[in-house]
Amino acid sequence: MQITLEIWRQKGPTDSGHFETYQAKAEPDMSFLEMLDVLNEVLLAQGKEPVAFDHDCREGICGSCSMVINGFAHGPEALTTTCQLHMRSFQDGDRITIEPFRAKAMPVQKDLVVDRSAFDRIMAAGGYVSVNTGAAPEAHSVPVPKENAEQAMDAAACIGCGACVAACPNAAAMLFTSAKISQLSLLPQGQPERKARALAMVSQMDKEGFGACTNHYECMGACPKGISVDNIARMNREYLRSELLP
Amino acid sequence: MLNWLARVLQSTLGRKTGMAISGLLLVGFAITHLLGNLTLLKSHEAFNAYAQKLEDLGPLLTLAEVGLLALFLFHIVLALLVTMRSKSARDVAYRVSASTGQKTIGSSTMRVSGLLLLVFLIIHILDFRFKKLMGYEGSEDLAKLVHDRITSPVGLGIYVTAALLLGFHLSHGFKSAFQTLGLRHPKFTGTIQCLGWVLAIGLALGFALIPVALLLGAGGAK
Amino acid sequence: MTHTLDSKVPSGDLSSKWTQYKFDLKLVNPANRRKFTVLVVGTGLAGASAAASLAEMGYKVKSFCIHDSPRRAHSIAAQGGINAAKNYKNDGDSVYRLFYDTIKGGDYRSREANVYRLAEVSTAIIDQCVAQGVPFAREYGGLLANRSFGGAQVSRTFYARGQTGQQLLLGAYSALMRQVHSGGVEMYTRREMMDLVVVDGIARGIITRNLITGQLERHAADAVLLCTGGYGNVFFLSTNAKASNVTAAWRAHKRGAYMANPCFTQIHPTCIPVSGSHQSKLTLMSESLRNDGRVWVPKKAGDARRPGDIPESERDYYLERKYPSFGNLVPRDVASRNAKMVCDEGRGVGSSGMAVYLDFADAIARDGRDAIEARYGNLFQMYERITAEDPYKVPMRIFPAVHYTMGGLWVDYNLESTIPGMFVLGEANFSDHGANRLGASALMQGLADGYWVIPATIASHLAGRKLAPVGTDHPAFAQVEADSKARIDRMLAVGGSRSAFEMHRELGLICWEYCGMSRNAAGLNTALGKIRDLRGEFWNDLKLPGDGSGINQSLEHAGRVADFMEFAELMVTDALDREESCGGHFREEHQTPENEAKRNDEDFSYVAAWEFQGVDKPEILHKEQLDFENVKPSTRSYK
């Protein structure tokens, strides 16, 4: 199949950037990233700069890949990361626009590569249980109701890709932050630091300059792991409980 | 305490909580307002009697009015702050944007509907609270004043549009407030959504139908 | 400098070795720990757990990763589970049984003491992870669930849906971020270690490249921990993440660390086959599929009919035919090898002819579609997403793929390499899996090394040796940095016509063809020639865009390919040298009349540790003899 690509090209963090148009050949069996691999080989052969993009596992779990494809974070298929997207989701002759994830808190570093270190700082602010190696009690000393464990796992499935921010009309990071707050608030191990965690993570999220959620739920629609906005409600609850209750 | 309040109101979640609570209180106000207005459909006398009852409250009414104004301002200022924050959070816009089907017309027009409602609110207050300014002086019959205003071609347009805008605003705002307050659960979220729709449609239709009904002769029209 | 191999395995009874050893080790006074800087390269399970644990103890830690976040390390992709000898199922598991299974599974090519220690600390790993909030699967009573995995006779595998690696890594990552927050760890993301700095024979630092700015940076330390994962990507196509590479290990090797058993690579039988020449990555499908799927190919070579059109009588269920008692459940290496054999006979299926069918039709007819969906629904969905074929209707196509590397840098019982002060953890070392790794034991090893072993054994170096103060102004740093720069400049200066991507693919094909599932002397010799030629071509005809500044992903990749080119030669040399078949290493010359692997304990019961002599010079082989005091080596049979 023959496609036309419009790709955001930006030399570096301070460059203003622009779109370039490329013609590319693809097979329906190719993954989207393989299509870009082939394009990059062609560009290199022509003496042009290949398109920079993040990727690693190419099976939808590391959260590296990050592109907005025709307006959709990770492309048009539900529950699919860019690396799992295949060209058979497009038609011969299609025009495909590829942009980086856009948020002030995730600045573009080059082409489609963005800086997501804000997520790490949110995690560092409180996304953990303070237990030193060796200090853990025997695993079976605290049973966890299966239902809580399952819900915690639902939240923990977040791959930290940032699609929620990219898809949010407000560039908010609520789904990401809430997934971790939820996971730990659902488990007995997370209880001692529950209040401090919610406050610290929310405050860091604000400091990073993410937007404010207005409950469109586009984040949930874009999330390749189907993380639910139930988690955002839980985070709000955790926050209020921490601020309001003694 | 002040520190605490300042902190909460600086946090996005705190601001959104403020918006949610003030929004829900305003919904409560809108409901009572509508119920009061319905007296107009009965007769001018009933409406004037209702208005008189309110006037008789004296300083309490003033207090209520100031409170209401504060509530509106609180809601609006927080909305502006939250909006400004979100605008600055995406400094470069997408060339192409698409929706995964989660957002609704109501949710994506909150800011527009909110702003238009604010414009309406100003007109509305000027209309009936500051009668003198608007040159309605001398008119002691409030019911007639209201009647004339909202059934005049321009008034009808403004008031019906505002009622519909309110419906839009609430179609998202009501359930959104519950989400923001963390009140979400498989057991009752569906109900809240339904209630949101009932309120949105009920208030919109309620407010919009009053002038229409008056035009059609309800409330013993002149 | 040649190093005599001293494994430092403590004497005494197997079960008390580790406890006694820890007691005998010198300790670093808590107040002094702050004075020691430890560099941890890689943030997979091994690196993240080590960095967090050492920082908690008070050491000054610097952690490095290639990604934009430490959470994205390759360990994130592990699916199946992690073993631990908890015996929660009361099915007769024990530390000794886990030890025994791992030694036997490794085809008697690993060190007893290390493996026993691994089994011993396995239980504490689960405690630690649970305390961190890792949401392992649970039973209705709220206690942890277990499953049997990879043909084990006991249920000792803990899991978090199909995302065990992710959850364990996020646990370790959260511990790491906690230390970043408190200042115990300085985190350096988007950094690639370019080389090791050795001063007076001791590892004293590293040179990194900042992948955003392109700048080379110096980091001095008192100890260096390589936790940089396996080298499976030497085959280009593998189930490894794209950035996984051998660079850090190989540079350390060139600075004096011995490389052990590089020919021991694991090929997983159930992966989604290659679909075209554009393929960049292979995806693993859980091994559990073989519990219900039947493996077959057409009897006739070149039979291009659709699977449904091939009558029962013209199908060859070759595993069931050749191994009547184990059937489709033969171990990974046997299943993989047989798939290759039938494809080599021209009986492979699919457009490439490099695949076999894994057919669920009988299972669906027997148990119903719902039962199969309940068992494998998510896997079937993943398969369909990639291939656009519905495995409920047409048989799956599978083919083996490179998955794990048992070989790696040689380490002693302290996990210290032959360069004092440099330790190697996780998949990057050679230590615990012999010639074949059992399912669910790599995660166990990565965390064992990071949480439990290194926090104890690092004191052997820090308290045991007198370390002269060395800063980044030491001439050795300038020298190694200049070496790194020269290499980058050399690559950029070639100005040829071929991309690193293309040559990596070619290298992979050579390795796969001659040093893959089965190997023979003639093929390995051919491979050596081809690899050398390709390496020559690489340095003569490489084409790179841009320069050394800023983000240059082609340059990053080329640097890794350059090291794979050199490493591949050693891997093939090791395979040539090991004149026996064992575990994942199958030498066609050494097989039984029934085509089964023939191990040679008499001559090859050793770890092959190679010492670098210079590019194009043959490496020197050192042998660490393996003594089996507790388990008697026996032959595996699945007939």
Ligand SMILES: Cc1cc2nc3c(=O)[nH]c(=O)nc-3n(C[C@H](O)[C@H](O)[C@H](O)COP(=O)(O)OP(=O)(O)OC[C@H]3O[C@@H](n4cnc5c(N)ncnc54)[C@H](O)[C@@H]3O)c2cc1C
């Ligand atoms: C698809 C798949 C499924 C698996 N499933 C299981 C399973 O179910 N159970 C099990 O036990 N095992 C499983 N394994 C194996 C297991 O995941 C790995 O062996 C293990 O995670 C390795 O951990 P590690 O910490 O040693 O290395 P890694 O996780 O590979 O981490 C090393 C990191 O170092 C980085 N790095 C490399 N070089 C440099 C450098 N020069 N500078 C800076 N950073 C560098 C790499 O990018 C990488 O992120 C699976 C493997 C795969 C591929």
Ligand code: FES
């Ligand atoms: S590359 Fe890992 S999720 Fe896409």
